[in-house]
Amino acid sequence: MTRFSSANRFRFQFSISKYAFWWCLFFIVLLCFVSNHLLLSDNDRRLLRNRGKGWEQRVLSSASPRSSTGSTVLVTGAAGFIGSHVSAALRNRGDGVVGLDNFNNYYDVSLKHDRRAMLESSGVFIVDGDINDQVLLKKLFSIVQFTHVMHLAAQAGVRYAMKNPASYIDSNLSGFVNLLEVCKEAKPQPAIIWASSSSVYGLNSKVPFSETDRTDQPASLYAATKKAGEEIAHSYNHIYGLSITGLRFFTVYGPWGRPDMAYFFFTKDILQGNSIRIFEGGKGGVVARDFTYIDDIVKGCLAALDTAEKSTGSGGKKMRPAQLRVYNLGNTSPVEVGSLVSILERLLKVKARRVATPMPRNGDVMYTHANISLAEKELGYKPTTDLRSGLEKFVKWYLTYYNQSTVN
Numbered sequence: 531m532t533r534f535s536s537a538n539r540f541r542f543q544f545s546i547s548k549y550a551f552w553w554c555l556f557f558i559v560l561l562c563f564v565s566n567h568l569l570l571s572d573n574d575r576r577l578l579r580n581r582g583k584g585w586e587q588r589v590l591s592s593a594s595p596r597s598s599t600g601s602t603v604l605v606t607g608a609a610g611f612i613g614s615h616v617s618a619a620l621r622n623r624g625d626g627v628v629g630l631d632n633f634n635n636y637y638d639v640s641l642k643h644d645r646r647a648m649l650e651s652s653g654v655f656i657v658d659g660d661i662n663d664q665v666l667l668k669k670l671f672s673i674v675q676f677t678h679v680m681h682l683a684a685q686a687g688v689r690y691a692m693k694n695p696a697s698y699i700d701s702n703l704s705g706f707v708n709l710l711e712v713c714k715e716a717k718p719q720p721a722i723i724w725a726s727s728s729s730v731y732g733l734n735s736k737v738p739f740s741e742t743d744r745t746d747q748p749a750s751l752y753a754a755t756k757k758a759g760e761e762i763a764h765s766y767n768h769i770y771g772l773s774i775t776g777l778r779f780f781t782v783y784g785p786w787g788r789p790d791m792a793y794f795f796f797t798k799d800i801l802q803g804n805s806i807r808i809f810e811g812g813k814g815g816v817v818a819r820d821f822t823y824i825d826d827i828v829k830g831c832l833a834a835l836d837t838a839e840k841s842t843g844s845g846g847k848k849m850r851p852a853q854l855r856v857y858n859l860g861n862t863s864p865v866e867v868g869s870l871v872s873i874l875e876r877l878l879k880v881k882a883r884r885v886a887t888p889m890p891r892n893g894d895v896m897y898t899h900a901n902i903s904l905a906e907k908e909l910g911y912k913p914t915t916d917l918r919s920g921l922e923k924f925v926k927w928y929l930t931y932y933n934q935s936t937v938n
């Protein structure tokens with residue numbers, strides 16, 4: 531009897547400890563699952579998603595130039611307007627290109643996905659990620675030795691800065707600094723070419739705008755962040771020996787463009803019969819832009835990359851002074867906004883419903899006009915597309931892309 535009950539007790543204790551074991555195991559698995567889902571940062575999760583099957587292999591094969599003399603370029607904002615065109619041009623001439631884009635919804639995301647599809651068909655892989663994601667950037671630099679970074683990711687748009695100022699700080703300041711931090715630590719450091727803006731000239735009234743003109747009167751937060759970017763670039767060049775070239779783009783337009791820009795939404799509104807507001811300066815003042823066609827800008831970007839000297843630092847240490855440049859990339863022939871609308875009317879064969887509106891205080895400036903002699907001399911930059919020819923190409927693309935026909 532005693533022997534029987536002690537055997538039973540043993541079996542009972544054994545089964546209890548067996549259950550305890552399985553319960554412990556269950557809780558450990560549950561804990562792992564919960565911590566994986568709750569404690570992982572968005573960044574880590576995005577990285578894990580990106581790093582699905584073959585992710586590193588895709589990055590590596592996209593980064594490989596066709597010849598041993600080709601460059602290996604990280605293009606930020608690769609699914610954007612200028613970024614997608616520059617990525618395609620680099621790839622077409624044989625450079626290795628890895629794209630990076632966060633596919634934010636500032637404008638129609640499907641346009642960005644379509645640009646991505648176009649690039650993927652020519653062998654450019656775009657990593658879905660943010661320039662603020664230090665983990666991801668370090669990972670990319672650990673996989674690939676980039677010779678250049680073409681930094682075109684930004685929060686663009688002059689007027690939107692009044693609606694969402696934080697997005698400009700996040701992309702144009704924090705994101706830029708984050709990228710520079712990773713670049714300065716790289717061994718060896720890449721040369722950096724990045725998108726500044728004509729808007730840095732702000733309220734400057736001396737025309738045409740030269741690189742040596744004053745840029746301390748920004749008219750919008752967008753302009754202020756681009757100007758700040760130029761000063762940040764100066765400090766990283768000075769301290770760490772990063773070779774940095776800033777390109778001041780002048781109202782870039784063309785196929786696959788940005789729907790938030792006037793020429794793009796004017797086209798849409800004219801076709802839909804909606805009225806368009808044309809800003810006018812007071813006292814007979816003219817509102818005009820030095821509209822610059824995308825293919826000319828792409829040539830300027832590639833020339834800036836080809837003439838960029840190597841950074842002189844490595845692993846955060848500067849060896850000697852490095853190159854620091856800023857160039858205007860414009861068209862040198864400003865056109866009034868009203869004339870742009872007349873060209874669109876002729877191309878679309880539709881009369882616009884114009885509403886003349888005094889220029890609101892929204893960060894816009896009245897007039898831009900680039901002096902491009904420095905870019906001409908040092909980059910061989912020579913824009914060749916006038917506004918009519920450029921808009922003709924844009925309208926052709928627009929009608930095909932949106933599957934529309936003009937009203938005859």
Ligand SMILES: O=C(O)[C@H]1O[C@H](OP(=O)(O)OP(=O)(O)OC[C@H]2O[C@@H](n3ccc(=O)[nH]c3=O)[C@H](O)[C@@H]2O)[C@H](O)[C@@H](O)[C@H]1O
Nearest residue numbers: 686687688727728729779780781791792807808809867894
């Ligand atoms: O060079 C730059 O650095 C910037 O160029 C571009 O800014 P902008 O030159 O302001 O272009 P965009 O908005 O197309 O307005 C064009 C014209 O239409 C006028 N405009 C605009 C809207 C409207 O409803 N009516 C109107 O008359 C308006 O007053 C202006 O005269 C980029 O968007 C910007 O991201 C930055 O890259």
